[in-house]
Amino acid sequence: MSERMLILSDGRAGHESQSVALAKHLGMAYDVCSVEPRFGWSKAAALLLDRLGVKLSGLFSVEKPPQPSYSYVVGAGSTTYYPVKVLAKRLGAKSVAMMLPKGFRYDFDLILAQGHDDPPKQPNIKTLPVNLTYVQPQGIFQKAQKPVVGIVIGGENDTYSMSKGRIEAFLDEITARYKESHTIAVTTSPRTPKQIEALVASYGFDYTLIYSERQENPIPDFLAVAEVVFVTADSTSMISEAVSFGKSAVIVLPLEAQKESKHQNFIEMLERGEYLHIYDGSIKYRSRKVDLLRALKKVFA
Structure with missing residues (x-):
């Protein structure tokens, strides 16, 4: 069976888009399920339980995944990190954190962190120079005659x-x-x-x-x-x-x-x-590009 990714979303577009970008760069099918704290104290309890290595499913409400099996469970943002670990264990999938999950144990199967967060050097932490994005022109603006x-x-x-x-x-x-x-x-x-x-x-x-x-x-x-x-x-x-x-x-x-x-x-x-x-009043054209696909292929080789 081909690999499939389950994305847990906290409803913030900037977080969800990074997880979706990962799936799209890898050409992997994915489903997005919403997650939210069940109680006002859920996040605080999750931090404590995570430090103790305890994984409980009742702290967060997670939309039911549409498929019974996934290769990866992915999340970005503090609301998703604990449920990612819990659900990955239950599904027998690999846990992936987008961005450095500060406050949580860095024991995910994979953490894709940005360099400006100064992540520690660990085998499971891979550093990217930018946020993970997947850009697709939509034809909203068309090329003009002039530059x-x-x-x-x-x-x-x-x-x-x-x-x-x-x-x-x-x-x-x-x-x-x-x-x-x-x-x-x-x-x-x-x-x-x-x-x-x-x-x-x-x-x-x-x-x-x-x-x-x-x-x-x-x-x-x-x-x-x-x-x-x-x-x-x-x-x-x-x-x-x-x-x-x-x-x-x-x-x-x-x-x-x-x-x-x-x-x-x-x-x-x-x-x-x-x-x-x-910009400092002068114009300098710098067009070097970060090759995100190449970086990800090395991580998931």
Whole structure:
């Protein structure tokens, strides 16, 4: 029987997408089942029981898997890690943690961790330089007659704030440099503040997608056809996509950091590897790409 993967999802798109990306890169059939804590104290109990090596199935509600047998049980995010171990043992499958499962014992069969988390050296821990992504152009944005410049505007989070003045300065500089010679295509994201969306819309770029008005994702298409893609620094997922797919040069637009974080370490590490350029007023085209498929084939050989 061919291998099949069971993905446990905590409902967060950024977590589930990494597990799905693993299955797609490996060409493996998969099912996604939701998981959530059954009690308010389930997570705390799971951490304690995990340290004791005890696996109990009653702490979390897990959607019934549609198949009786799986080769791998995979999860990303703290809600999934304990159920992954419990279900993998019950099904006789291998347990896989996406991202470093901090707080839990690192005794999964496999942990796919990002380098900026500084994972310990263990035989079962494999390090990737970026988030695991699987990028598929959808034809939302089509190749233009002129060379394309893509701009991806994210939003605010615990690490970064996004001021209108800073984004306006970036857009003015990009417009001045590329307006006459290139097609400029811009998209916002689910986290983009309303005032930033209004600012972006006011420029009348050749192509503009305001996510709050149209819930589509043209980023894969930008990466497939653009000469260069500018992306704000707030999202490791968007940056991971940009440096692992297509041929576009990648330039990161720095935001106001509210604290030191692994996000900054992540971006600086990629700049040192010449996968991207952190915008400092100068333009440097860096288009080296992370070969995720090659890395995964080595892990699952």
